[in-house]
Amino acid sequence: MRIYLTGASGFVGSNLAHVFSHEHDAEVVAPAHEHVELTDELLVRRSVLATRPDAIVHAAIWNDPAGLRSDLRRAWAAYVGATRNVIAAANALDAHFVLISTDWVFDGTQGPASESEPPNPINTYGFLKACSELLVAETAGYGTVARVAGVQGVHRARARAPRAQDAGFGYLVLSLVDALRAGERFAVWDSPGINLLATPTLATDAARLVWRALQREVTGILHCCGGEHADRVGLARRAIEVFELDPNLLDVVAAPLEAIPDGGVPRDTRLDARATARALDVELPDLTAMLGRLKAEVESSWCPA
Ligand SMILES: NC(=O)c1ccc[n+]([C@@H]2O[C@H](COP(=O)([O-])OP(=O)(O)OC[C@H]3O[C@@H](n4cnc5c(N)ncnc54)[C@H](OP(=O)(O)O)[C@@H]3O)[C@@H](O)[C@H]2O)c1
Numbered sequence: 001m002r003i004y005l006t007g008a009s010g011f012v013g014s015n016l017a018h019v020f021s022h023e024h025d026a027e028v029v030a031p032a033h034e035h036v037e038l039t040d041e042l043l044v045r046r047s048v049l050a051t052r053p054d055a056i057v058h059a060a061i062w063n064d065p066a067g068l069r070s071d072l073r074r075a076w077a078a079y080v081g082a083t084r085n086v087i088a089a090a091n092a093l094d095a096h097f098v099l100i101s102t103d104w105v106f107d108g109t110q111g112p113a114s115e116s117e118p119p120n121p122i123n124t125y126g127f128l129k130a131c132s133e134l135l136v137a138e139t140a141g142y143g144t145v146a147r148v149a150g151v152q153g154v155h156r157a158r159a160r161a162p163r164a165q166d167a168g169f170g171y172l173v174l175s176l177v178d179a180l181r182a183g184e185r186f187a188v189w190d191s192p193g194i195n196l197l198a199t200p201t202l203a204t205d206a207a208r209l210v211w212r213a214l215q216r217e218v219t220g221i222l223h224c225c226g227g228e229h230a231d232r233v234g235l236a237r238r239a240i241e242v243f244e245l246d247p248n249l250l251d252v253v254a255a256p257l258e259a260i261p262d263g264g265v266p267r268d269t270r271l272d273a274r275a276t277a278r279a280l281d282v283e284l285p286d287l288t289a290m291l292g293r294l295k296a297e298v299e300s301s302w303c304p305a
Contacts, residue, residue, distance in 0.1 A: 001214065002027040004053035004095075006038060006086060007060030011170070012100055012148060012203055014156035016057055019207035026211075029053060033060070038082035048089035055096040055214050058086045068124045069263055079128035080135065087140045096142040096217060098210055103149035103198060103225070104168075105130045108266025111197060112229065115221040115275045123263035133221070142219055146210050149225040149271050150195075150235075152294055153203030154301045167194040167255070167265045172232065173239045173294060180245040188236040191254035197268040200235055201225040202290045204297065212280045223273035227284025235287065242291040 003020050007013035008030030020026040029051045036047045038060055048056065062068070062078035069075075083099060090097035104126040105119035119130040136143040150169030165175045165188070172188075179186040190196065201224070209224040230238065233252055240247050277284050285293075 013059040015203035044085040059100040083132040103269035111268040111270035112272035114272040150198035150200035187251040187253040189255035193260035229270040
């Protein structure tokens with residue numbers, strides 16, 4: 001299978017590329033941002049038609065929460081415009097289109113939100129992703145929305161990944177592991193104004209679910225996440241157990257004010273993924289299994305300090 005992948009130099013995209021090409025021998029065509037600007041309709045069409053993929057997986061985003069709020073025109077083009085351009089190119093080839101989306105399309109009171117729960121985003125990022133999802137539903141010939149959530153994993157395109165705790169769950173485990181392995185203390189945030197509950201997902205597990213959707217030609221909305229919900233403190237404690245770290249180095253503190261985004265963040269974004277598990281005929285992993293695989297990835301990956 002030939003897959004055209006956008007955002008392959010990013011965190012999620014690099015894990016998609018890794019799973020598609022190393023575990024499944026797919027041919028991955030992944031032009032860099034500097035070569036294909038996704039907001040340029042003609043460029044996207046030319047690039048996709050020249051490579052004639054069987055499927056397109058669109059993982060690229062303009063990842064700048066403050067920028068999204070201050071330059072909505074650019075944000076709209078980067079999310080909705082780019083998604084429209086990539087869907088049009090997929091449709092021209094009758095190719096399967098997969099949008100990588102997020103649990104932040106929900107408002108933080110809907111958890112555990114099922115695949116059929118209506119999105120109700122509360123910030124600009126969630127709004128732009130929900131609009132992009134709607135484009136898939138309304139315009140893609142063969143379209144799948146693959147929501148990922150609280151993504152943990154190794155960045156496979158960058159030696160130094162942005163490993164710092166933020167208002168979401170992304171990178172939380174590796175931030176903690178890096179600190180505790182260095183003998184430093186780690187303070188996990190637990191207070192209002194941030195994402196407190198989610199369904200953490202290993203990036204490679206999400207990629208495996210996307211691969212399965214491509215192979216089985218499953219369309220519609222999928223929750224490509226783990227099988228166990230967690231709050232931030234619970235995830236931190238379980239990671240300490242699985243990575244065999246010193247629990248005495250963990251503190252629980254309120255999030256610093258500067259870490260709370262102006263636009264607001266959904267509090268509880270747990271995803272109910274039972275329909276996805278049925279559609280893909282898989283059992284989703286519990287936290288311990290997921291963290292065990294993350295540990296193996298960290299220990300086997302090229303990850304200079
Ligand atoms: N990380 C998480 O915890 C998380 C959670 C839920 C959902 N997601 C979803 O996962 C997807 C990927 O997120 P991520 O965290 O992996 O992002 P990321 O690491 O910031 O990567 C973004 C990628 O998009 C590319 N890109 C940005 N604007 C582009 C444009 N206009 N044209 C072409 N390429 C462009 C970037 O290339 P350059 O760097 O060269 O600009 C980079 O490869 C998104 O759909 C996001 O909504 C992520």
